[in-house]
Amino acid sequence: MIGAVLAAPDGRVVVSLDVLVENRHFRRDWSSAADVGWRAAMQNLADIAAMGARPTSLVVGLVLPADLPARWVTGLARGMAAACAPSGVAIVGGDLSAGDEVVVAVTVHGDLEGRSPVLRSGAHPGDVLALAGAQGRSVAGMALLQAGHPRAHLDLVDSYRRPRPILAAGPAAADAGATAMLDVSDGLLRDAGRLALASGVVLDLIDPAEAFRADLAVLDGAARLLGVDPLEWVLAGGEDHGLLATFPGGADLPESFRVIGHVHAATGPEVAGRVLVHGAAAPVTARGWDHFRG
Amino acid sequence: MIGAVLAAPDGRVVVSLDVLVENRHFRRDWSSAADVGWRAAMQNLADIAAMGARPTSLVVGLVLPADLPARWVTGLARGMAAACAPSGVAIVGGDLSAGDEVVVAVTVHGDLEGRSPVLRSGAHPGDVLALAGAQGRSVAGMALLQAGHPRAHLDLVDSYRRPRPILAAGPAAADAGATAMLDVSDGLLRDAGRLALASGVVLDLIDPAEAFRADLAVLDGAARLLGVDPLEWVLAGGEDHGLLATFPGGADLPESFRVIGHVHAATGPEVAGRVLVHGAAAPVTARGWDHFRG
Numbered sequence: 001m002i003g004a005v006l007a008a009p010d011g012r013v014v015v016s017l018d019v020l021v022e023n024r025h026f027r028r029d030w031s032s033a034a035d036v037g038w039r040a041a042m043q044n045l046a047d048i049a050a051m052g053a054r055p056t057s058l059v060v061g062l063v064l065p066a067d068l069p070a071r072w073v074t075g076l077a078r079g080m081a082a083a084c085a086p087s088g089v090a091i092v093g094g095d096l097s098a099g100d101e102v103v104v105a106v107t108v109h110g111d112l113e114g115r116s117p118v119l120r121s122g123a124h125p126g127d128v129l130a131l132a133g134a135q136g137r138s139v140a141g142m143a144l145l146q147a148g149h150p151r152a153h154l155d156l157v158d159s160y161r162r163p164r165p166i167l168a169a170g171p172a173a174a175d176a177g178a179t180a181m182l183d184v185s186d187g188l189l190r191d192a193g194r195l196a197l198a199s200g201v202v203l204d205l206i207d208p209a210e211a212f213r214a215d216l217a218v219l220d221g222a223a224r225l226l227g228v229d230p231l232e233w234v235l236a237g238g239e240d241h242g243l244l245a246t247f248p249g250g251a252d253l254p255e256s257f258r259v260i261g262h263v264h265a266a267t268g269p270e271v272a273g274r275v276l277v278h279g280a281a282a283p284v285t286a287r288g289w290d291h292f293r294g
Numbered sequence: 295m296i297g298a299v300l301a302a303p304d305g306r307v308v309v310s311l312d313v314l315v316e317n318r319h320f321r322r323d324w325s326s327a328a329d330v331g332w333r334a335a336m337q338n339l340a341d342i343a344a345m346g347a348r349p350t351s352l353v354v355g356l357v358l359p360a361d362l363p364a365r366w367v368t369g370l371a372r373g374m375a376a377a378c379a380p381s382g383v384a385i386v387g388g389d390l391s392a393g394d395e396v397v398v399a400v401t402v403h404g405d406l407e408g409r410s411p412v413l414r415s416g417a418h419p420g421d422v423l424a425l426a427g428a429q430g431r432s433v434a435g436m437a438l439l440q441a442g443h444p445r446a447h448l449d450l451v452d453s454y455r456r457p458r459p460i461l462a463a464g465p466a467a468a469d470a471g472a473t474a475m476l477d478v479s480d481g482l483l484r485d486a487g488r489l490a491l492a493s494g495v496v497l498d499l500i501d502p503a504e505a506f507r508a509d510l511a512v513l514d515g516a517a518r519l520l521g522v523d524p525l526e527w528v529l530a531g532g533e534d535h536g537l538l539a540t541f542p543g544g545a546d547l548p549e550s551f552r553v554i555g556h557v558h559a560a561t562g563p564e565v566a567g568r569v570l571v572h573g574a575a576a577p578v579t580a581r582g583w584d585h586f587r588g
Contacts, residue, residue: 001341003310
């Protein structure tokens with residue numbers, strides 16, 4: 001590509017990269033081109049927000065089969081632009097190549113605006129665990145598509161196609177003293193486990209029937225339709241890209257966050273990286289999404 | 295990926311992105327994994343140098359077939375690191391996914407160190423056209439591999455596998471007042487045409503038998519072996535990633551640059567974007583590499 005110049009008024013730039021591959025991260029019969037573009041952009045914007053930064057710009061690498069209609073590519077660009085516009089994020093450049101399957105590689109940059117970057121590794125015993133954003137909707141939407149119900153519970157299907165994380169919650173969390181943060185992309189328990197491992201702590205979710213009451217109510221109809229326990233969607237679902245953060249006990253949480261658990265020291269039988277649900281080991285069915293297992 | 299924080303002491307960051315796809319940009323039977331990594335990194339470093347900046351960091355997106363040996367991936371990383379080390383460039387992060395064919399998407403960042411970025415569009419009539427680096431070697435090496443002569447003229451095959459652009463020539467050119475610059479990635483005439491078009495000028499290469507005497511001498515043996523006119527390699531070859539720049543007439547060129555032509559106004563029958571060779575229209579056989587035509 002032709003190079004681009006990004007402003008970096010902070011003297012630092014935050015960068016992240018995600019690669020999406022057709023039939024692994026999206027299906028062209030489940031999502032429109034614009035949906036794929038939206039999701040590719042949004043999950044990258046969430047990565048930047050999760051560091052406490054404001055996303056500023058994308059560069060996009062595309063691999064496109066020769067028989068892909070041109071309108072698919074323009075649709076992809078339109079969806080990316082739609083996801084970026086409300087945050088004022090610019091798509092500053094890219095590169096494309098022919099190939100056998102569609103690949104969308106997005107690199108995103110962000111501005112810390114003077115904040116210290118929030119890492120995964122800073123959670124301390126005594127902190128509270130909090131979440132900004134919905135949980136379980138995207139995976140429910142995917143399950144509906146998988147089961148051949150694209151038109152039932154359109155709000156959930158739309159959450160899968162166009163996740164809407166609260167990007168402003170990231171910088172707000174950093175300003176409120178968040179000690180650790182990441183976005184929930186592979187599943188709540190799995191990503192909580194990553195935060196716990198990086199921080200050397202144990203996380204204990206409060207009773208999820210309480211903590212996720214509103215999410216469970218939204219999921220109830222679809223869960224009945226598919227014969228699924230909606231709690232599994234809440235605990236194992238990713239790709240809503242909610243922001244999972246820890247804050248010192250007693251901190252004033254930003255409005256968009258709700259407490260969903262507590263941070264404990266890793267002592268005795270509880271090893272660092274473990275995630276408990278209401279004091280008990282997490283149910284084994286509650287696994288996150290693993291792109292290599294499919 | 296987990297986000298990374300880049301230093302941006304200049305208050306700006308230069309960014310570029312290139313995507314390489316197996317069997318389109320590289321072949322695993324022609325290049326080792328380390329060679330592919332070297333080339334993926336180096337062509338990105340050259341993009342940054344061509345803006346007058348010093349490359350500082352890479353982020354790397356990989357798509358890997360499930361049956362790809364792990365040692366291929368470690369080899370790729372080793373080759374990237376080897377290409378980056380002499381410039382002090384760090385690989386700061388990345389993302390990977392399974393997929394049907396190998397894709398390497400590299401995003402590179404650079405530091406302008408207070409310089410104004412050099413664009414393609416600033417060439418003026420009266421400027422001289424100059425090149426830093428070898429020309430024609432990479433395409434000759436590829437032709438040798440294509441013709442089944444991997445062991446003849448190993449220096450040329452190595453130039454294809456591990457191009458060695460003079461990265462320091464980019465910032466040096468900017469300091470010397472370069473008015474336009476790009477790296478020769480798709481062919482000398484083709485990339486010169488891009489510079490001419492962006493600048494609204496005509497470029498006239500001086501007699502290539504003179505200007506590229508040293509390159510032609512290096513290519514002579516391989517050209518005889520394959521029955522090719524080495525001038526075609528010089529004029530149409532890309533991927534040596536030499537830096538092609540224009541400087542005001544009378545400017546002191548940095549040591550690594552040699553004059554290869556002149557910039558004329560686009561008047562009369564000479565339309566903007568045209569590239570002449572010694573006053574004549576370029577031979578039609580001298581086409582650059584087009585990834586979609588293969």
